[in-house]
Every structure is written in C-alpha cells, then in structure tokens.
Amino acid sequence: MIKIDQNLCNACGICSQVCPRHIPEMIDKDNEKIMKISRERIGLCMDCGHCMAVCPKDAIRVKSLSKEKFIEAQKPDIVGDQLISLFKHRRSVRRYKDKPVPREIIDKIIEAAHTSPTGTGRRSTGVIIIDDPKTLKELSELGYRTYEDLEKNLKNPIARFFIKKRIGKKTFDSLNDFVMPGMHWYMHWYREGKSNEILRDCPVLILFHSPINEPMGDGNCIISAFHAIMMAQIMGVGTCFNDLIPPVCNRSREIRDLLNLPDDREVYASITLGYSKYKFKRTPPRKLAEVRYIK
Ligand SMILES: Cc1cc2nc3c(=O)[nH]c(=O)nc-3n(C[C@H](O)[C@H](O)[C@H](O)COP(=O)(O)O)c2cc1C
Structure with a gap:
C-alpha cells in the first residue's frame, strides 16, 4: 500500500x-x-x-x-581513488591466525551485508554466522564426509549418470574437472590430520542463504557477501569466498540440521573470515578479459 x-x-x-x-x-x-x-x-x-x-x-x-x-542522505566521504585502492588491496585470505574475530567487528561486517541490493527488492537473504570452533569442526567433518561420498559415487557409472542428470552438464563438468581433482587431495590431507583446506581453519564462517524460489537469490547472496568482504577489508579482517561449502550445506541433511536451515532455503554464498596469517606485500594486476564500447 x-x-x-x-x-x-x-x-x-x-x-x-x-x-x-x-x-x-x-x-x-x-x-x-x-x-x-x-x-x-x-x-x-x-x-x-x-x-x-x-x-x-x-x-x-x-x-x-x-x-x-530512513536516514538522511549524505555525500559519502570516500573518494574514487580510495575505493579503487580498497579494491586493489583486497586479497583472498586462505590462512588465518588462531585468533577470534570480536563479535562487534562481525556485526559491523554484517551491517554492510544488509545494505546490498536485491534482484526483486525483497529482503529475503539470510546469514548464518559460525564462530564457535566446535561447530566449525563439526561442519568440517560433515563436509568432508559428504565429499568422500560424492567421490565414491562419481566412480560408479550409474550414480555418475544420475548426478550429471540432476546437476546439469555445466555444473557436472566443473565438479569433475575443477572441484574434485583438488578435493581428492584436500580429503587426503584432512584424514591425515595435515590440513583443513575446506574451511582453512577459519575462526569465522558466514553463510548467505535465500529461499529456493527467490528469483536471483543466488546473485543476492553473492553481492551481499561481497559487501561483507569489503567491510571486512576496511576492518583489517581477511576473507575468502568459499564455493565448497554451499553445496554441502544444501545436500547434507546433517549439515542442514546443524545449521537449522529450513528446507525451502539454500546457501548460495559463503565466506571464511579471520585475521590473515601472512601479509601480502604486493598486489598483482587484475583485469577483466575485455572492455569495449559499442559505437
Ligand atoms: C564466486 C567466487 C567463488 C570463489 N570460490 C573460492 C573457493 O571455493 N575457494 C577458494 O579458495 N577461493 C575461492 N574464490 C577466490 C578466488 O579463487 C580468488 O578471487 C582468486 O584466486 C583471485 O585472488 P584474489 O581474490 O586475491 O584476487 C572464489 C572467488 C569468487 C569470486
């Protein structure tokens, strides 16, 4: 009205x-x-x-x-070059210090996520924040089990056929050619107690979820996650998009229960967060593949 x-x-x-x-x-x-x-x-x-x-x-x-x-509109006190500098200095951080991120800082990061645009204008994106080491450990274990089952199933021609049919050729090819070859090693290292490459021992994991039937819900989650990433950058917290987590959150009944994720929702983006163990001293050049005007 x-x-x-x-x-x-x-x-x-x-x-x-x-x-x-x-x-x-x-x-x-x-x-x-x-x-x-x-x-x-x-x-x-x-x-x-x-x-x-x-x-x-x-x-x-x-x-x-x-x-x-509503708040009174103000001219942002950040200029173009500062924003470009912020973007240029962002790196995907995959190794974290064993140091918790205070909740006030996480809340500030989430405040930025709230402000993201959504495809339909509806505010249906939700976030789940996990900063409890025990829950992160449990999620890791369940995630590895899910990938181990998947690896087994992919070796079975009948199961393989049905997986491809369910997820479509593009996702299947990415799973088969990109995700699983790396995951094979990740599972190996995890079971040997060497490393946890799925969660990378992050102190905080943030999941962005949306109703399954929300048009552009996946895009909404990714943009919201990016807002969070940029705020984290300003707050000195390292982040990395993590595409290995959403599929297991959606597929595994146990993970859904652990997260209390309703059946009509799926996780479409996830980011790991924490204080970077290493300092990046240089920023490599990053360019789009093509930029052109049409006359
Ligand atoms: C949509 C998206 C998904 C990503 N998923 C992962 C992931 O699952 N694991 C990971 O280590 N990095 C992931 N990344 C990070 C990219 O690999 C990273 O951006 C790239 O290596 C370039 O490094 P930079 O972010 O430091 O510029 C993802 C990035 C994007 C944009």
Whole structure:
C-alpha cells in the first residue's frame, strides 16, 4: 500500500520517474496535474522505498516501510581513488591466525551485508554466522564426509549418470574437472590430520542463504557477501569466498540440521573470515578479459 499526501505533494513526478514500475503516476484532474497510485500496478510494488526516499516534499508513504528507519542522505566521504585502492588491496585470505574475530567487528561486517541490493527488492537473504570452533569442526567433518561420498559415487557409472542428470552438464563438468581433482587431495590431507583446506581453519564462517524460489537469490547472496568482504577489508579482517561449502550445506541433511536451515532455503554464498596469517606485500594486476564500447 502506498499513500500520497495530496496536501504536501507538488506533483513534480519524480517518484514516478524513479519507481521501477511507475506505480505513482501523473494524471490530469480538473485541468490540474496530480500524482496518484496506479491501481493496475500497485500489486507490482517491490517495497524498494525509492519513492519515499526521493520525494522532495516528503509526501509519500509505503505502508510496509517505517519512515523512522530512513536516514538522511549524505555525500559519502570516500573518494574514487580510495575505493579503487580498497579494491586493489583486497586479497583472498586462505590462512588465518588462531585468533577470534570480536563479535562487534562481525556485526559491523554484517551491517554492510544488509545494505546490498536485491534482484526483486525483497529482503529475503539470510546469514548464518559460525564462530564457535566446535561447530566449525563439526561442519568440517560433515563436509568432508559428504565429499568422500560424492567421490565414491562419481566412480560408479550409474550414480555418475544420475548426478550429471540432476546437476546439469555445466555444473557436472566443473565438479569433475575443477572441484574434485583438488578435493581428492584436500580429503587426503584432512584424514591425515595435515590440513583443513575446506574451511582453512577459519575462526569465522558466514553463510548467505535465500529461499529456493527467490528469483536471483543466488546473485543476492553473492553481492551481499561481497559487501561483507569489503567491510571486512576496511576492518583489517581477511576473507575468502568459499564455493565448497554451499553445496554441502544444501545436500547434507546433517549439515542442514546443524545449521537449522529450513528446507525451502539454500546457501548460495559463503565466506571464511579471520585475521590473515601472512601479509601480502604486493598486489598483482587484475583485469577483466575485455572492455569495449559499442559505437
Ligand atoms: C564466486 C567466487 C567463488 C570463489 N570460490 C573460492 C573457493 O571455493 N575457494 C577458494 O579458495 N577461493 C575461492 N574464490 C577466490 C578466488 O579463487 C580468488 O578471487 C582468486 O584466486 C583471485 O585472488 P584474489 O581474490 O586475491 O584476487 C572464489 C572467488 C569468487 C569470486
């Protein structure tokens, strides 16, 4: 439900311009322009709050959004070069000090994750933070068991056929050609007590989950995770995306139970966090594969 206070509205039409579905619309009434809410499109409202945020007269209210929670807009006190420097200095950190990350710092990192955009405007992404060493250990063990079962199944032609059918050729090829050859060694080293390459002995793991039927839920999770990563960078906490964790969280009943992850949700992104054991002294060049304008 959206309401326009006609006593305040000056019919500038900006709310309509910024609304992705043009739900506020300008109409002529008695030779006067007024803004009204489109009855045909009101059901398409994504509760993004842009109309409320932009209105110069503060004349518009979206029922699901509380005005008190809006903050006055300010020019960010960070300049382009500082942001580029932040991006350039971020490294994937895969070795962590045996030192906990204080919850106040984790909370700040999560504050950044909250602010990420979402595909539909719905705020359906959830995070699970695991900073308890015992739970991380339990999750590791269950994760390795899941990958060990998978390796066994991939050796069986019938099971292999059904796995490929279930996950599709692209994911199967990535699993077969990229993930499992490395995982073979990871499992070996873990069972020998040499290292834990799945969780890399991180003190904190953050999982980003979304309803299975949320359009673009996977993208939402990745972007939210990236916001968290950049905030962590500012707070001096190292991070790494971890693509080995989400599949086991989704597949293993025991891990789902451990996380209390509802059946209608899946984990689409995960990041490991902690204080970096080593300091990167240089940043390598990183470039996109191609940049071009179309005339
Ligand atoms: C979507 C995504 C998934 C990733 N998954 C993993 C992963 O499972 N394990 C890992 O060690 N690194 C993972 N990474 C980190 C990349 O390997 C890393 O970005 C790359 O090696 C470049 O290093 P840099 O981040 O320090 O620039 C992932 C990165 C992205 C963007």
